[in-house]
Amino acid sequence: MALLEVQDLHTFYGSIEALKGISFQVDEGEIVALLGSNGAGKTTTLRSISGLERARSGSVRFAGQEIQRTAAHRIVQLGLGHVPEGRRIFVNLTVEENLMLGGYLLRRTPHEVQLRRDEVFERLPRLLERRHQLAGTLSGGEQQMLAIGRALITRPRLLALDEPSMGLAPILVQAIFHTIAEIRKSGTAILLVEQNARQALRLADRGYVLETGSIVLQDDAKALAENRRVQAAYLGGEPEVAL
Numbered sequence: 001m002a003l004l005e006v007q008d009l010h011t012f013y014g015s016i017e018a019l020k021g022i023s024f025q026v027d028e029g030e031i032v033a034l035l036g037s038n039g040a041g042k043t044t045t046l047r048s049i050s051g052l053e054r055a056r057s058g059s060v061r062f063a064g065q066e067i068q069r070t071a072a073h074r075i076v077q078l079g080l081g082h083v084p085e086g087r088r089i090f091v092n093l094t095v096e097e098n099l100m101l102g103g104y105l106l107r108r109t110p111h112e113v114q115l116r117r118d119e120v121f122e123r124l125p126r127l128l129e130r131r132h133q134l135a136g137t138l139s140g141g142e143q144q145m146l147a148i149g150r151a152l153i154t155r156p157r158l159l160a161l162d163e164p165s166m167g168l169a170p171i172l173v174q175a176i177f178h179t180i181a182e183i184r185k186s187g188t189a190i191l192l193v194e195q196n197a198r199q200a201l202r203l204a205d206r207g208y209v210l211e212t213g214s215i216v217l218q219d220d221a222k223a224l225a226e227n228r229r230v231q232a233a234y235l236g237g238e239p240e241v242a243l
């Protein structure tokens with residue numbers, strides 16, 4: 001059984017249909033890449049499964065339960081974490097305070113939240129070094145680590161990441177991809193939205209390509225990386241085949 005199963009999901013902004021009936025799944029422990037150009041609907045997809053947008057119709061099943069009408073905080077509690085586009089950390093709070101907020105969302109006891117905080121510090125030692133620093137003064141890569149840490153404190157079974165490498169220097173991009181690989185090793189499944197398609201497909205098991213609200217391709221990551229349409233549109237290949 002799939003951990004996440006999305007079926008025929010339609011999401012509108014007013015009269016604009018941003019998702020035109022998409023279906024995809026993520027299995028336990030998998031990394032699945034979601035590729036697509038600007039405006040294709042990648043962020044809308046993540047927001048629709050994590051309860052931040054309400055799909056008009058379709059089904060989202062997570063760990064066997066229908067969550068399409070479930071409140072966002074409840075979806076987090078069920079084990080679906082979301083690191084939003086643009087990080088959305090609290091710049092005037094410290095690193096540690098940002099992390100703890102992620103834990104309190106779960107309504108755990110302070111002791112439990114501290115345990116989980118320490119678990120995150122162990123996985124992301126850079127955050128431990130900077131625990132008392134205001135989040136707004138972190139570098140871009142550190143802010144992304146913090147956004148990931150804040151989601152990890154909820155111990156998600158599935159982590160949805162929206163463009164985690166955006167705006168980062170190449171060396172930090174490597175660090176973020178390394179972190180994602182480590183998170184998967186710990187058993188967390190990952191749904192990865194990335195502009196950096198080449199890296200994403202190297203890391204992922206499978207992938208989907210979204211174009212103007214519809215899934216137009218799906219395959220093993222390796223096959224997608226070798227696909228001429230994908231190469232032309234997303235991997236900087238010869239643009240002779242338009243997608």
Ligand SMILES: Nc1ncnc2c1ncn2[C@@H]1O[C@H](COP(=O)(O)OP(=O)(O)OP(=O)(O)O)[C@@H](O)[C@H]1O
Nearest residue numbers: 013016018036037038039040041042043044045085
């Ligand atoms: N709040 C909103 N109100 C109206 N339209 C929106 C809203 N958010 C997104 N859209 C539209 O929905 C479509 C999908 O947007 P979405 O943000 O999901 O794309 P994306 O694939 O994440 O793009 P990008 O790569 O630029 O982040 C776009 O046409 C966008 O303009």
Ligand SMILES: [Mg+2]
Nearest residue numbers: 042043044085
């Ligand atoms: Mg987006």
